[in-house]
Amino acid sequence: MKITVAVSGINTIDNPGPGAGICRALKESGMEIRAIGLAYDALEPGIYLDHIIDKSYIMPYPSGSKEAFIERIRDIHEKENLDVIISALDAELPIYMDIEPVLVEMGIKMLIPTKEMFRLRDKLKLKELSEKIGVKAPEYISCTSLSDLHKATEKLGFPCMVKGPFYEAFKATSPGEAEGYFIKIAAAWGYPIIAQKFIQGDEYDVIGCGDGKGNDMGVFAIRKMTITKLGKVWNAVSIRNERLIEATKKVVSGLKWRGGFEFEVLMENKTQDIYVLEINPRFPAWVYFPAGCGINLPARMVKLLTGQEFETHSDYKSGKLMIRYTNELVKDISDFEQISTYGESGEVKK
Amino acid sequence: MMDRDKLSVLAISDSGFIFDPVTGHSYTANATGLKILELLKAGKEEDEIKSAIMDEFEASDDEVTVDIQDFVENLKKYFLV
Structure with a gap:
């Protein structure tokens, strides 16, 4: 069964979006996946990553008209018969929350947070969030x-x-x-x-996915080894920390979290107490790392949305290392012409 | 007082590379440090550790005492004991 999944956030730049990692995880899942990239700019690198993204389309900005956004998806859906959309950018989540019922009518499924979950994950609502999930927040x-x-x-x-x-x-x-x-x-x-x-400690991240009913579909924890100037993970190591896993499960059960997320915490050196710093309401850019270690969350999400059986375990090894690197592609100007003129990339020749 | 429970989870390789799977931190110990760590992990008392190190590295009582104290202080600093 071929499943067509549209994925946003294919901007694999110095502040990378998660889209390319999601597509790579899906392509390696064993399912027959047609990956569609949803881009906002003709130079988003994912458009040109033919080995993991079959075709890309330019989208109108999510800050614009809701109708135009729906119409563009309808247009893409007519050509591609989309089964699932995985939204991977914070800025577009509010519009997807608004239009999800329309997408469901069109036969497109999504697993995204509700407006209340999205509101709670705001950095300024940390105290309220902390009380809801029973994990400390720094003052x-x-x-x-x-x-x-x-x-x-x-x-x-x-x-x-x-x-x-x-x-x-x-x-x-x-x-x-x-x-x-x-x-x-x-x-x-x-x-x-x-x-x-200030709390003397280290920052840790956990990726997870919730089914919206309080059940987690797998979690995976890392320590950031190096970060970019913007605080984005560049290199990381997988860890097994039961207190951290427990705290993450509280996020899923306490909020009945729906969709992918990244739980950012600080662990105090002396006490090993965990402090919530932020919840990002979508898969993070390092989403391929757990997939490469046997916790393929995008695949589990797609399986849930398409009514297939999926694993929910979080059995992975600690001490696995993620090394992010930069790379260059050589393409033809006609590839750029195609996407910038027609708003869609050419079909990948297999 | 030392909390040796934390030592039990450490992955210690023969090269002296130490990985803490709970925090994700890694460290490198020299041959003496590695030996002390292994003995601590095996539950040995300070006197037993001292004589084992003196036997293996041909060092004086004073030197070994200071080295062990120093090493244990470092372990405490890194919250490993």
Whole structure:
């Protein structure tokens, strides 16, 4: 049975989207998958990754008209007969949440969070989230001015973390340093800026998928070994930490999480206590790593959505290493012409 | 006081490479460190460790005592014991 899956986030750039990893995991799942890339720009590298993405289409921006977005999907669906869409970008999740009933009518299935889950995962709702899932959150204060920052750091003390609304976090050891980071982050990412209590520990990530009924479909934990300037994982090692796995399962059962997610936590060195930092409401860019270790979450998601049996175990080995690398492709300008002129790539010649 | 439970989960290779599967941290120990770690993991007491190290590395009592204390302090620093 051939299954056609459309996947977004195929921007495998220096701040990589998860789409290419999702497609690779699906292609290696043993299912007969036709992978369709949904791109927002003609130069998203996934469009040109013929070995894992069969065809790509340009989408209208999710911030635009809902009708135009639906019409584009309808148009792609007429050509491709889509079975599943896996949304892999935070920015487009709200529109998919809105239009999911329309997609269901069209015969397209998705496993995405509800609006309430999406609201709770906001960095500024960390306290509320922490109470819901029973996992500690570091004390934090949201700031929209330097005066707010001063008050916050007086309360939190130094060192403290100064974090952006989307990306970047710095450890500040003095009021002057905190002010500098505040201005730098605000200029790059806007407000609010979050001042957060510093906890001596390491950051860990767990990927998982929830069926929306409180059951987890498998989880996989890593320690970030190196990160990019934006805090994205570059190299990682798989770990087996039962407290972390337990905390992740609380996310799934406590929120009845629906869809893929990345649970970002900090583990205090001294006490090994776990603090929730963030939940990303979709698969992370390193989604292929667990798939390569036997926890193929995109495949499990597709199997659930298409009524097939799927595994739910989280049996994997610790000490597996993920090395991310950069690479170059040589393509023809006609490939760029095709996608930029017609809004869709040419069919891959097998 | 040492919490030796944490040592039981460590993956220690003959090369001195140590991997903690719970935290994902890795370390490298020299031959002496590796020997101390193996003996600690085997539940040996400090005196037993000291005499084993003195036998194997032909070092004085004072040197070995300081080395062991030093090494155990490092293990504590890294929350391994």
